[in-house]
Amino acid sequence: MVLLGFIDEPKGGKTDNDDDPSNWTISRIGGQPAYPNEEISIKLKTCLLCTKCQAEQIFVCQLYCPLEGHKYDRTIYLFACRNPSCWNTSNSWTAIRCQKFDETVQESNSIDVESSTTIPSSSTDWCDDADAWNNDDDDDDDNNKKNDIKPSSVVTTIKKEPEKMLNSMTIEDEHEKSSSDDAFNEWKKINLNKQTLDLSNNVSFPFYYIIIDDEQIIINEAKLNEKKKLKNKTKHLNDIDEDDDEITKGGKEKYEKTPDIEHGDVVFYRFQQKIRYAPDQIIRYDWSGNPLILTKLDANTLSTIQKCRYCQSSCVFEFQVMPALVNFLKIDNQIGLEFGTVFVYTCSSNCWNDNNDLYRFENVFVQADPDQNLFD
């Protein structure tokens, strides 16, 4: 059961209608974090430094996520380093969990930790597993099950008569490539000015609340709407029945299998398919579920963050931050923080010491945008 978080504007004006920003049990983005205890903010001020550049990390979001059968109010805070050279690295993000015992919770059952599925060896296998339970198969015929996609190459080199200058020239000429690279570098300098970001402290992202919806309900609703919209378009098309012609005239001519996706990034295409009914989702919450990967992932990468640093028990996936959030993390109308997607793994047993603990660190894994290497 997946919960999705969306951006919600704070209703200005009457504060009694809206949530209190200092309430530590609400989910929101930006502004300053609200802790259950004043001591926490004092202690954390010195701890929240990026491991790479030692700059102060900025507050990204806090999520209120109490668990079934767990007698605690539980909130998770996320911080990240704003330095452009630290974007897209897992070390520059920090996740913190705060809990507070609450007697009033009726404990129904003990926490039932679903055995987290093992990560399959290749990322495309993972995607296939994930689609298995999805009734609406976005898959084509067996085409998509194949793992290697060869991009259709249409460019060919032409051999010309041996003229002096042209002898050394081919379509894929070095000069050509370097010139277009030069043009790209020029364009990058003008448009992607990362260096001019003001890294002063005491800056925060704009404040938004997070509104929460169930994914399955959204999908069902969206499918109904789709059907209604395309009803008119497909009315006359259902009468077409030309496959008789094809079979008789064509003998047994089959379609040639060309790659479905021109850009060749199947993993990202499947990611898009999963979020297509709610593309503006910013948080995807699925406790002890599977993260939705953005780019190809090796099996071993996630094994390092699957161990709690306090109690050595395993960590489970809790939630992930979606790339749509980058559009809202703006400072002075400029993008302040970039990432592809961020997975947060938390201790499966929620280790906590009521007397001593104020907060506990959790594990974070960051995936970069699929084409980040082209823009660097």
Add this chain to the structure above:
Amino acid sequence: MAERGGTRGGFGTRGGRGGEGRTGGFRGEGGDGRGRGRGDSRGRGRGRGRRGQRGKEDSTKAWVPVTKLGRLVNDGKIRSLEEIYLFSLPIKEADIMDRLLPNLKDEVLKIMPVQKQTRAGQRTRFKAIVVVGDGNGHIGLGVKCSKEVATAIRGAIILAKLSVIPVRRGYWGNKIGLPHTVPCKVTGSCGSVLVRLIPAPRGTSLVCAPVPKKLLQMAGIQDCWTAAKGCTATLGNFAKATYAAMAMTYSYLTPDLWKETVYTKAPFQEFSDHLANTHKKYTVGLGDKQYQ
């Protein structure tokens, strides 16, 4: 103590405690584990709260880009599709096309039911072939198979938008007016189908079968002779062959491009001049008066 979970509720697997004097309690849905919020604005995904703010259905939802390229396009840092082609950036979001080519039209070429034999009878799915084009030098072709017609069409439109390529047009004879035909004889093949596009004089209009005619029209080619070989009854292969032929137009090195690619190094040119000239060359090459 402040309201737990606020008005918007919380994440987490805990079932709603409901009741306790709170209105709109989630006790009924507590089994789903929505957290403990009061959440009357959570509206069960029915469009209150976030969507309700816009006051209308999802039809005109603003695009929220997911990729870096999408964000750049959304911000206006990339103004034309030609820049993306020049920098060889992969386009992974179909909305980028909507933004850069607002005149893009789509047309469904064919919907065919395909069947697969299973133990419990036959499984029928629908294959949709869609072509998109703006009538001014851009064409895309998408094929998608799905259990429902609507899903197949929608998926095919998205795939078609992702596969948009530029089509080069040229002249048959005199270079008067705007380009109207293919620059040279190009050929493309798919399966057994081979499609050959031949430049034609102005006024010839498109001399071809209905399927490539549709594609050529949407690409913005006004006059063309064609020759086709193979089993053209298979519409998918026929359309893909025509698409491949149109893709070749920008791969073909014609004599008028010789001057562009011949890079003469003037030894006394300064570095800055060199950059300025090469940059200019490329924009001139793509947006040349003669060739579009």
